[in-house]
Amino acid sequence: MVAHAALVAVLIAFSGCTVGPNYHTPAPPATNTYTPTPLPDQTASSPGASGVPQQFVAGLDIPAQWWTLFHCDPLDALIREALANSPNVAAAQAALRQAGENLRAQMGTTLYPSVDAKANATREKFTGVTFGQPQLTELLNLYNASVNVSYNLDVFGGGRRELESLRSQVDYQGFQLQATYLALSANIVTAAIKEASLREQIEATEHIADDEDAQLGILRQQLALGGVSRVAVLSQETLVAQTRATLPPLRQSLDQTRHQLAVLAGKLPSDTDVPEFRMSMFTLPQTLPVSVPSSLVRQRPDILAADATLHQASAQVGVATANMYPQLTLSASYGPEALTPAGLFRSADMIWSIGAGLTQPIFHGGQLSAQKRAAEAAFDQANAQYRQTVLLAFQNVADTLRALEHDATGLNAQTQAWRAASGSLDLARGQFRVGGVSYLALLDAQRQYQQTVVNLTQAQAARYADTAALFQALGGGWWNDTATSAAAQPPSATPK
Template sequence: MKLKTLSVSALAMLVLSACQLAPEQQAIELPVPNAYASAAQGSGTAAAELHWQQFFNNPKLQQLIELSLANNKDLQIAALNVQRVRALYQIEDSALYPSLDLNASGTRQRLPADLTGTGNAQINQQYSATVGITSYELDFWGKVRNQSEQALQQLYSTEQAQLSSQISLVAELANAWLTYAADQQLLELAAHTLHSQQKTLELTEQSYNLGATSALTLQQVKSTVATAKVDIARYQRLVARDKNALDLLTGTQVSTDLLPDQPLSKLLQLPELPAGLPSDLLQQRPDLKAAEHDLLAANANIGIAKAAFFPSISLTANAGSASAELDNLFKGGSGNWSFIPSINLPIFNMGRTQANLEVAEAQQQVALATYQQKIQQAFREVSDSLADREGYAAQLQAQQDLANSNQQSFLLSEARFKQGADSYLQVLDAQRSWYSAQQQLISGQQALLASQISLYKVLGGGWQQSNTSAE
């Protein structure tokens, strides 16, 4: 009998000729209109084409983002998860090819006289060296290929999830930096107001001691001083918390020279971004790409479940040399081989195979619905960010006008009080209005910048680095 061997090319042909039981992914109708908002159109550089160094043009913020990308633990976990899934894919993909193993063994055994059949004790020994393949499954039904495809799509999904994590991190850090700047500016405003009110209080106390000012006016001035002190304590607490947030996001202690030191109006000049069309968003957002790969993995899983209904054929074959003496192991006549094909055909398992297929089909429907849901959520986020950007821009202009008007009212009230035309109550009311308007103006500036960052994020920007940036 002559040993029949299967070459690698023959095995490859068997695999390529196998059936494909996984359903073909059909085109998915987008659950959004072609032009989801009139404001979606515009001119400018698309978010995905704009590196974050170009969008966040403040050098201090750029350094913080680079620190965060290098040290943030959440991002490191995401990168390690990609490595793990890549290794799992390599494990599944290796099953497509036969593994060649070298095995060498030797045994030496003493049998007592009553077991040898000859009445004399004897020593048996055997040595062998073989090369072969073990339990290589012929992929007639595409099960192994679909297992590899499923692992590959999961790898792609995990890689996109890593990019999505980076987008979120960059946006979160930028917002935390702006929050620190806003709270710091509000703290300075409260400190300036307290300093001004303390001087007013000193003058008012002197005037009260001379009998020129009423006790009511004195108490009113004291109340403004106390209010400013309350605000200072509150903003000092918020600034400290903002600093802690920056330290956590960057994964290191943020030095003072990287903290914002300018008013919000001068801190960031963010470029205008067009929203584009739905097809653009699908190409730009990593989380949507990840959901698409999850859907493809679910399709491959159906092919795996369907293949379980068919027989599986495995091959084990080896060839080598065997001898009772080690010296004769590689001499002529010591060759040996074995060829062991096996087939496994499922007959009855209480419906487990059918249930596994139903589970796979349900998971595919869940993945499809999740993909469509993520698309709808993505376009809602874009529409919300566009509305916020336009709304906050108009609101900020009105807040600026309100702040200017309240400042003029405050100056006029002070002038009329000094001339004796008004009581100090009108001055206090004007000052409170001016102080509140200044606070609202700072908050409005922060909200507008945050809406622009949000739009950059939801359009899929914030994960590409320029060629000149540090890796």
């Protein structure tokens, strides 16, 4: 009786024991800025809708549907359709469900006893040798039915650490789902802006080619009158051909971007219901959020997923540690036993058993110690990967902030270059008509103008694309969407 009481006391003492490290999320980097030098209060301005100045606002929250800040209804509709139909989203959702079911399965094993119904039918030959009566021999049938209960008493917390590990896997898949949402929406915004830019580049190039064709007609007339040499006509023909040669690559890029948009939306490239985008359809957001660095590590899905991986690795250290301690199993059974199947329901004898099993690892050839060291090494690896993810995230934000600053100044410079090239071309054409400049001067002015038109269009698109990149770099505001932010919550412990 004293021994029994002592055993109960020991079990109670150890029932709350959980070996292994208790996980704590690493502290955010000790910094208040992303860049070595402060950001300007606002970016440079240029004429036109794409040249409005943008203001950086520290600590401003990000809306869940951040892409609506571009005020493009077709874009909003396409993203919503993509989020509903994308195979990548469906795969991420399935992975989250799988992780949740794996957690529920482990909950059933760890938190609750297993109860099974069992029925046996055997035919055996019985002898009395054991009782000193070898002449006693009998053939008999034996039937029994029982309810068996077993429970692994989680004395040192190995099961609880395994649950902790699986909960972290659920968290990881939940954040991976958020990352899929974010990447999909950002890719669609970027592709739509690229399509709009390509359309403007194509239209501008076609207009330039038409103007050069008109100039070529004038030169041919002058050649017939003896006003210019054949070399001038051939040079203009070369310029027209070179200008038109830039159109097929642009059209190819446009087609590829259209195909990309269709696939991102979960459609076949042949589908024709993907909207066409032009730069005039977008409004450049003038207020840009800049999350404080300490908040970034709680916002970006990739950092949170890396944190969940680190948590899982920490829990696995606890699992490996618990495997080095004794394992205690409780079991019991109860049910009838009879010589005939019908006897099980009438006059059968009731049999029962109750027991406990204790397994203490003694010698496994260094296996358990090696597994623990391997788990610790995996934790160190996950910790290093987490720190690298944080560093890359901060770099991503810093690069994007500087890109927005330089995009604005670059657009301002490109606008001035375009104005100068346009004025120079008009002046060169007028002077060439009256013989004031050579054809080479006109040709040079045409080439400069053509390049500035393309550069200006690309500079305008860069402001929109890098604005979308900033929202993506800061995490996309998923935490403000209650429908999706709840996806990372682990399942309840209710048995089913």
